[in-house]
Amino acid sequence: MHPILAFVLLLPLFLLLSITKRALSKKPNFPPSPPRLPLIGNLHQLGSLPHLSLTSLSKKYGPLMLLRLGEIRTLIVSTPDMAREVMKTHDLSFANRPTSKVTEILLYNNMDVGFSPYGEYWRNVRKLCTIHLLSSKRVQSYHLMREEEVAFMVQKITQCSSLRVIDMSEVLYSFANDTICRVVSGKFSRGGGRNELFREIFEENSYLLSAFNVGDYFPRLAWLGVFFGLSSRARRNFERLDDLLDEVIVEHEDRKKVDEEKDFVDVLLSLQKDSNLDFKLEKDHMKAILADMFGAGTETTSITLEWAMAEIVRNFKVMKKLQDEVRGIVGKNHVVREDDLNSMTYLKAVVKETLRLHPPAPLLIPRESIEDRYIKDYFIPKKTRVIVNGWAINRDPEFWEEPNEFRPERFIDSSVDFKGNDLQFIPFGAGRRICPGIQFAVLNIELALANLIHRFEWELPHGLRREELDMNEKPGLVTRRAEKLHLVAKPCLP
Numbered sequence: 001m002h003p004i005l006a007f008v009l010l011l012p013l014f015l016l017l018s019i020t021k022r023a024l025s026k027k028p029n030f031p032p033s034p035p036r037l038p039l040i041g042n043l044h045q046l047g048s049l050p051h052l053s054l055t056s057l058s059k060k061y062g063p064l065m066l067l068r069l070g071e072i073r074t075l076i077v078s079t080p081d082m083a084r085e086v087m088k089t090h091d092l093s094f095a096n097r098p099t100s101k102v103t104e105i106l107l108y109n110n111m112d113v114g115f116s117p118y119g120e121y122w123r124n125v126r127k128l129c130t131i132h133l134l135s136s137k138r139v140q141s142y143h144l145m146r147e148e149e150v151a152f153m154v155q156k157i158t159q160c161s162s163l164r165v166i167d168m169s170e171v172l173y174s175f176a177n178d179t180i181c182r183v184v185s186g187k188f189s190r191g192g193g194r195n196e197l198f199r200e201i202f203e204e205n206s207y208l209l210s211a212f213n214v215g216d217y218f219p220r221l222a223w224l225g226v227f228f229g230l231s232s233r234a235r236r237n238f239e240r241l242d243d244l245l246d247e248v249i250v251e252h253e254d255r256k257k258v259d260e261e262k263d264f265v266d267v268l269l270s271l272q273k274d275s276n277l278d279f280k281l282e283k284d285h286m287k288a289i290l291a292d293m294f295g296a297g298t299e300t301t302s303i304t305l306e307w308a309m310a311e312i313v314r315n316f317k318v319m320k321k322l323q324d325e326v327r328g329i330v331g332k333n334h335v336v337r338e339d340d341l342n343s344m345t346y347l348k349a350v351v352k353e354t355l356r357l358h359p360p361a362p363l364l365i366p367r368e369s370i371e372d373r374y375i376k377d378y379f380i381p382k383k384t385r386v387i388v389n390g391w392a393i394n395r396d397p398e399f400w401e402e403p404n405e406f407r408p409e410r411f412i413d414s415s416v417d418f419k420g421n422d423l424q425f426i427p428f429g430a431g432r433r434i435c436p437g438i439q440f441a442v443l444n445i446e447l448a449l450a451n452l453i454h455r456f457e458w459e460l461p462h463g464l465r466r467e468e469l470d471m472n473e474k475p476g477l478v479t480r481r482a483e484k485l486h487l488v489a490k491p492c493l494p
């Protein structure tokens with residue numbers, strides 16, 4: 001056969017093979033991505049407040065956005081519909097946690113609940129927490145502890161009211177810290193200094209967890225971390241925490257319990273002896289769980305109370321309506337008890353609205369994909385880090401009218417809640433990885449806020465107008481206020 005004729009006859013086959021090869025080699029359909037720089041990728045676009053920067057980027061590139069943070073492929077989820085895909089529809093595929101050297105050091109090789117990798121151990125320890133430590137019955141059993149700590153806070157504010165201006169940031173943080181110390185490790189001497197030591201340690205932990213760590217974004221350059229000293233600083237703080245938790249556990253093992261209140265350490269020690277437990281509860285497991293409780297319990301409560309008080313003082317109508325409800329239910333000559341909270345519809349709406357506008361962890365805790373997965377025709381490879389922008393989702397204008405306004409009324413006669421079923425409102429997350437301590441945290445917040453509103457009239461320091469109150473956020477893992485909250489408290493009850 002003539003070569004030219006052979007070529008003409010075989011040309012369609014060559015074209016077909018070429019097209020097939022191109023089709024097979026075609027890149028997967030990844031989510032949209034902003035342009036990135038060499039080496040650092042999109043790291044420079046995070047800014048000092050990443051939840052705000054990522055919200056702005058998502059408006060341009062879409063609700064599913066793929067970034068390259070250093071060497072790490074990172075999926076950003078910014079709307080309730082996409083959050084449902086990740087946290088409900090394909091929850092199991094995205095149930096893992098990315099590894100971090102700092103969390104490995106601070107949390108006993110990630111043996112806690114929040115940062116533990118998805119697997120049998122995590123399922124067992126999560127079950128232990130939800131059934132034995134944070135069940136409704138157990139949380140209710142701590143009501144006297146909470147009420148006593150609230151009473152102490154009220155007494156402290158009353159004594160300081162003559163000073164004219166009170167640092168409420170300090171008061172609220174001390175209340176949250178004292179409450180979690182009481183529930184976790186039992187009665188204490190306020191002058192003994194242990195609570196302050198716990199506070200120092202977990203404030204340092206909060207910094208370490210939010211600090212930039214080279215290895216988290218450039219795994220191949222993790223060795224450079226030694227020059228920044230973050231790991232060595234984390235180890236020093238861990239040693240302080242480990243020694244303190246050892247001391248607390250030994251005290252509980254040695255003391256004879258009679259009618260004393262039962263705290264988290266007591267529960268864990270009893271479970272350690274339980275032959276019916278699904279796994280062997282080692283001492284380091286206990287300490288990792290306790291570390292979780294201290295860190296999460298203090299931050300969530302104090303941050304939410306601080307934002308709530310700031311929003312209430314800025315909105316006179318809200319404050320008046322809340323005062324009328326609380327004082328109308330309780331009366332003038334009584335303190336607010338936990339039994340009273342069920343009747344306080346507007347109080348609960350105020351707490352929800354505070355959590356919507358000011359979620360304590362605006363980007364939640366990052367997830368990681370366990371397997372390849374498609375979401376809305378976009379390919380998400382295995383080992384992709386996933387960041388759910390809860391701050392953006394809680395303010396999505398598709399679901400919330402005037403989303404940036406503080407309007408507790410939006411929750412009156414509304415079934416929307418923060419328990420993980422309504423993906424437009426996820427201050428505690430959703431799915432398998434939802435925070436197990438929601439009821440514990442919310443009860444602390446509601447009881448404290450109700451008593452603060454009931455017992456005092458609140459004003460801004462002289463000369464500061466409501467619209468001038470600084471509502472900016474401070475950079476960090478959690479959304480603290482940029483400025484401390486200073487208020488004037490006037491006792492209104494005998």
